[in-house]
Structures are given as C-alpha cells and as structure tokens.
Amino acid sequence: MTNFVDVPVFDGCVLTIQVPIPEPLRVLDGAVPPPKHGVLHIMNPKDGDKRVVWDSDSLAEIRAAKEMFDRLVKEGLEPYRVGVGGKASVKKMEEFDPMAEQVIFMPRKLAGGG
C-alpha cells in the first residue's frame, strides 16, 4: 500500500494534492525518531503533522528522502531546517541535506493576518 501526504494547493486548504511517500521511507509512529534518522514534517490540516523518517546511513533512503523533498518544494511548500533540543535555530533549506535532523515543511501560503 502506497502512503501519501496531503499537500495544500491553495489558500484555505480546500484543494490538496497527494504526494506519495517513496517506498523505503516510512511514517513515524512513535514520539521520537530512531537515532541517526532525519524527519520530514509535513503539516496539513487533515493529518496535522505527518512525519516521514529516513535513515541517514542508508543511501536508498537518502535518495528517496531527497526525491520527496524536491517534490514537496515543487508543490509550493517551504522547507526549514529546525534545531532540536531548544537550539532555537531555523534556516530555510535550498536543497536537501541528508544530515538534517528535522525539516519542517511549512504551509506558508496558508498563513496570513487574522
């Protein structure tokens, strides 16, 4: 069974498209990712924070993670590398970094003045 993440296309999240999660990658079930694993957080209103993990020691998983990263960027999501453990650092990613611990894909197009 192929996993998907829903990615909002327009404001208001009425329309979403499904981006497949490549085969070696998996959705994180537990609270903490395993050691030497990076996490892609894809936020959407339907699933909340969907977390896809890759093993930074596995070339196949890195390739799949990069493929997914590029696809999500193409769909308009903005990737940010976020420091963990209270580092309070955020950097926008121009390209995929397999050593990134945590990448949050923000639905930037959904944010606005309330």
Added chain:
Amino acid sequence: MYYIPTAGTSTITYSDNMSLTYPSKGIIYNDDNNKYIKKIINCTTAASSYKSYCASCATTSSWDDDSSCCSRYFMKSKDYVILKDGWGGYNTWPAAPVMPPVPLSDRFHQIIQSRQAPLFIPSRTPIKAVAEEREMRARQTLRRILGDDGFQRFLRNGFVSVRANSGKVYQIYPGHGMTVVYDRGTPIEKLCVVLRGDFTPTDSLITRYVMILHDEADFRALANVWTAPAKRVPNFRQLDTRPLTQIFQSLKAAA
C-alpha cells in the same frame, strides 16, 4: 424573604402565629424548605425554653430565659441559627462550624510558611492534556524542538517565548492566540497571524515559531498589527512585613 428586626425587637411572630422572643438584632428569613431561620447576632437571654446543645461543652442542655449556659453558649461565636422545623420544633446549631482555636505555635508556623511562598501569583493558563492524535503528534514535535525544559515551560505557562535575531522576544500562544512582542521586557505590539484551515493549536504555534526565527520582518509584514497591550500589573500577595518577633508579640497579646 428576609425580615430584619430593628434593634430592640423582642418578639417575632411567624406566619403560623407561633412566636419566639429574642432580645434583639436578629435576621430572619424563610428558606427554600419553608423553614424559619433566625440568625442571632447577639443574644444573652432567650424567652423560649427548648433543647439545644452547647457548643463549648458539647452537651445537650436546656436553654432557659436567664440561663447562664445561654450566655456562655453565645459568649464566643454570637452567631447561631435557630431553625423551626415543619413540626413546630426548634433546633439550634452554629451558623458556621465552630473551629477549635488555632494554637499560637501553629499560627506562627503558618505565617513563616506564607513568607516562604512566592509573593507573585501568576495568572497564566497551563496547557491541558488532550486526546486528539494530531495535537499529540504536534506536541511531540514541539517537545523535540524546544527540548524537555522548554516544553515543560510551555506546558506550565501556556506559551513559548523565543528571542529573534533583532533581540525582541516573541511570546507565541497556541491556536489563534496573538503573538506578543517584547522589547527589553516591555510589550510593544501584538501580531496576529493565523493558519487558514483546521490546523491543530500546536501546529499553528510551531509554524509561527519557525517564521519568527527565520524572518521576523516577513512575519510582521504578514500579520495584523495591534497596539501594545498594557503591561500587566503583577498580582502580589498582601504580606505582613512586620518583624516576626513583633508579630509573635501581638499574637501572644491577643491570645
């Protein structure tokens, strides 16, 4: 319904033509159970003779017109209730529980304890536990971002504080709560940025956290800007600031 007899009233006649005589200064009201209650403020004698129990000696005694027990009975509390039940009987008991006097040592101990407690009473709203899976997942992500200590602070305070590159501190609340901007401890403005769609409160907080740390000017440009909130006056407890020896002397004199 309340009847407040004037000072000096001695006889009160109830609606069923039964009457009781009290010296003065009572408050009578008819409660929901159609019982007549008299709250005696000060009583030294009572005309009616009926059974009551003595609060001081905890024995049942007859309360007579000029009973010495009566005066002893009201000596301390001076605030008792007389209830006429549905069968024409009368009972009396203290309007408030009669508490045993607190020993001087215990009172002094309480004063010392209260001095050790923080003076400031915070009015913050802790984050409540939820069962929704999406929100739980978002909180797990936030915990990973903030670290254990930061996440505990978030749960306790109900917001996340982050210092941006400009040095300003942003107080971010979950959900649609406004982000309060502080400059050197002074609130300068409130920014309202929301995520459209049914995002969980903590996902919304994470998004704003990321946006602020990445580019706070962009965040502000996106936001509806409101004037700075008035600086909250800290809620301080009232504390007796006299020296403990002085307090002890006054307590001892009053005992």
